Structure formats: C-alpha cells, structure tokens
Amino acid sequence: MTPAARTQAAIDMLDAVIEAARGGGAAADTIAQRFFAARRYAGSKDRRAIRSLVYEAIRSFGERPESGRAALVALARSQPELAACFDGSPYGPAPIEPAEPAAEPGLAPAWLIDAFAASGLGTDEIAALLDRAPVDVRVNRLRADRAEVQAEIGGDPLPFAPDALRLATDAPVEQLPAWREGRIEVQDAGSQLVGSIAGAAPGMCAVDLCAGGGGKTLSLAASMQNNGRIIASDTDRGRLSRLPERAARAGVTIAETRLLNPNREVEGLADIQGTADLVLVDAPCSATGTWRRNPEARWRLTPERLARFAGVQARLLDVAEGLVRPGGTLTYVVCSLLDDEGRDQVDAFLARHPDWRALPVEAGAGRTHGAGLRLTPLHDGTDGFFVARLARS
Structure with missing residues (x-):
C-alpha cells in the first residue's frame, strides 16, 4: 500500500471506531481485527502503520472527533509527511482544504477532566493514562516460580508484585511455551x-x-x-x-x-x-x-x-x-x-x-x-x- 492508501485506511478505521463509540459498539481492538480480516491484501507493515496512526489519533483527541478525516487533518497540520498523503490519488484521501474543520487536541472530555480534578488528580495524571502500556505477566506459582520463568522469557521483576514480570510492549505472550503450558498469564x-x-x-x-x-x-x-x-x-x-x-x-x-x-x-x-x-x-x-x-x-x-x-x-x-x-x-x-x-x-x-x-x-x-x-x-x-x-x- 502507498502512504496515501494507508492514510485513507486509517481514516476508514477511525470512522468505524468513532461510530462504535457513539453507539456503544465494539472496542477499537475488535474493530481493528475485523478491519484487517476484511483486507487481506494489507501486509504486516501496512497493518502496523495503519494501526499506529489510528491509535495516535485516538490518544490525541479528548473529545470524540466528528470523523476520522477530521482527526487526521488535525494531525496533518503539524506533520508535513502526513499532510503530503492527502494527495487525491486513487486510493488516498482528497487534498486538505485551507478552511477544513479539524478535531481539537485534548486529554479527555471537559466534564471528565473536572471529575478527575474533583478526585484529586490533575492533567499530568490524565496524560499518563494515555501512554502505551507495557505487557505484564503473572507467573503461576502452581506451575513455576518467577526466577525460572524469567530465565526463559526475560522481563523485569517488579518488587511490589512478587509474581510479576514486565515484558516489552506488544510482546507476543500467547506464542510462548510458558503461556501455552499455563506457567504465565497476562495480567x-x-x-x-x-x-x-x-x-x-x-x-x-x-x-x-x-x-x-x-x-x-x-x-x-x-x-x-x-x-x-x-x-x-x-x-x-x-x-x-x-x-x-x-x-x-x-x-x-x-x-x-x-x-x-x-x-x-x-x-x-x-x-x-x-x-x-x-x-x-x-x-x-x-x-x-x-x-x-x-x-x-x-x-x-x-x-x-x-x-x-x-x-x-x-x-x-x-x-x-x-x-x-x-x-x-x-x-x-x-x-x-x-x-x-x-x-x-x-x-x-x-x-x-x-x-x-x-x-x-x-x-x-x-x-x-x-x-x-x-x-x-x-x-x-x-x-x-x-x-x-x-x-x-
């Protein structure tokens, strides 16, 4: 896929996520799985690029955008490479109009920011909620101990959780023998x-x-x-x-x-x-x-x-x-x-x-x-x- 085609695909996926959020539909991860299942022609690099762009947009806008295009137009205004993808090519999005509406960046809807403040949490705490999460596993002490599993799969032990190991983000846990054998659980x-x-x-x-x-x-x-x-x-x-x-x-x-x-x-x-x-x-x-x-x-x-x-x-x-x-x-x-x-x-x-x-x-x-x-x-x-x-x- 061309960069422009990836951008249009991200717009399409974002439209589905926004509509699901508006109507109580499926979660974004589920939508992404269905989206790519229906587009087998998208290679692994294409899928990673599209997914990355979609989640960058989701994390960037506290209020639900009107559309996927409005979200990516907003990102494109500070990212020249992304803006260049709005080229009107056969599989790409139409060029951005000078006065075209764009989503407003933010952390969360205004009423939720007020609710966090009333609960004693400020914008720095809200911002941290939007970072990418690591992958933690719990070593099942019925089948193994942490040192044994760490020697096999790596990861960092966490002192406050005696059975925990922290792996890299997106670690393929379910492909590991330790998971298949019930020695670890994602938690x-x-x-x-x-x-x-x-x-x-x-x-x-x-x-x-x-x-x-x-x-x-x-x-x-x-x-x-x-x-x-x-x-x-x-x-x-x-x-x-x-x-x-x-x-x-x-x-x-x-x-x-x-x-x-x-x-x-x-x-x-x-x-x-x-x-x-x-x-x-x-x-x-x-x-x-x-x-x-x-x-x-x-x-x-x-x-x-x-x-x-x-x-x-x-x-x-x-x-x-x-x-x-x-x-x-x-x-x-x-x-x-x-x-x-x-x-x-x-x-x-x-x-x-x-x-x-x-x-x-x-x-x-x-x-x-x-x-x-x-x-x-x-x-x-x-x-x-x-x-x-x-x-x-």
Missing part, C-alpha cells in the same frame, strides 16, 4: 497487586463475585495453593465461559463457575449466604484506569453512564456483604480513578453497614486514598485502580 501488575490484597489463603471459601474471564480467580487459586473452594460468578455468559479452559491450563481445580441472573444475584448464591471467608468484588466500572489499553473508552463515557455504573457498584457491594461470614472480609476493586466509583462507594457502604470497618491496606505501591489504596500509571507504572479491604465485625 497488569496493578491487577496482580490489588488481587493479592484480598488475602486469600489455603483452605478458604472465596467468592469472586464479578469473575469475568477469571483472571483474578486464577490469582486467588494460586494464593490458596489450589486448596479450598472458589465460586467464580458473573452475569456475562460469554466471559465466564472462558474460565474453565484457562483454569485447566493453569492447573486450577478448586474454581467452580456459576452464571447468575442480573439483579437476582442473591438468589443465585443463596446456598453460600454468610459462609464465605473472602469475597472479591472487581466491579463493573468506567475503566478510566485502563485508558492506556483502551484510549477510545473516554469517547464512550457519559455522566449518565457513570451514574449507572455507580448504582450497579453499590448494589453489588450489598450483595457481597450478605455472603461474608462473621469475621470475614470483602475486597472491593475498580479499575477507575474517579471517586464516584472508588472512595465514595466505600464510604457509602460503611455508612450503610455500621458493623463493617475498613482494614489498613499495606502494599509496596500506591497511595492511601480515603479508606483504600489508589494506583495510577504516573505514580506506580500500573493501570489505575482503587482497592479497599473491609471486614465484618
């Missing part, structure tokens, strides 16, 4: 840390209430030395269905999946009410802490959607509360940096349930924030998280 170091804060130990009865694909379930099982019981539940059949295969690869035998009906979680978990030693609530959220991986997510979020997430989080915390035995613990996690979903949720929970208290969270990273701990890319080099550990009297 951000921050996610590993907040999972370990739950305090899982052998012999426990644990509930991963919002298990999704099971990343934290597998981490809990490793901490429990595959001894005890884990109920991994979710309302998303598709995501939960991936857990059995992952568990088999990792050598985890103590995790049982349980598909729940939305808004009827208590009914689906009635047999374990008041019996769990540990409940982990990795709640659905705005995912503002994961923009490094999904930067177009900030184009999807609205104040109304944020309010809906907050309502679901409060309800799930109350569901989890009923599962915990006297003296047991509840760990609440969101990959969000907004207080509406983190600190304020925990404060409201403690106000509703006076027989609960917040436990100190001790970790080698993060900063105390309200009753919990907050991790950010700028301060900790991880995805953004809020985590709190609560105990029933």
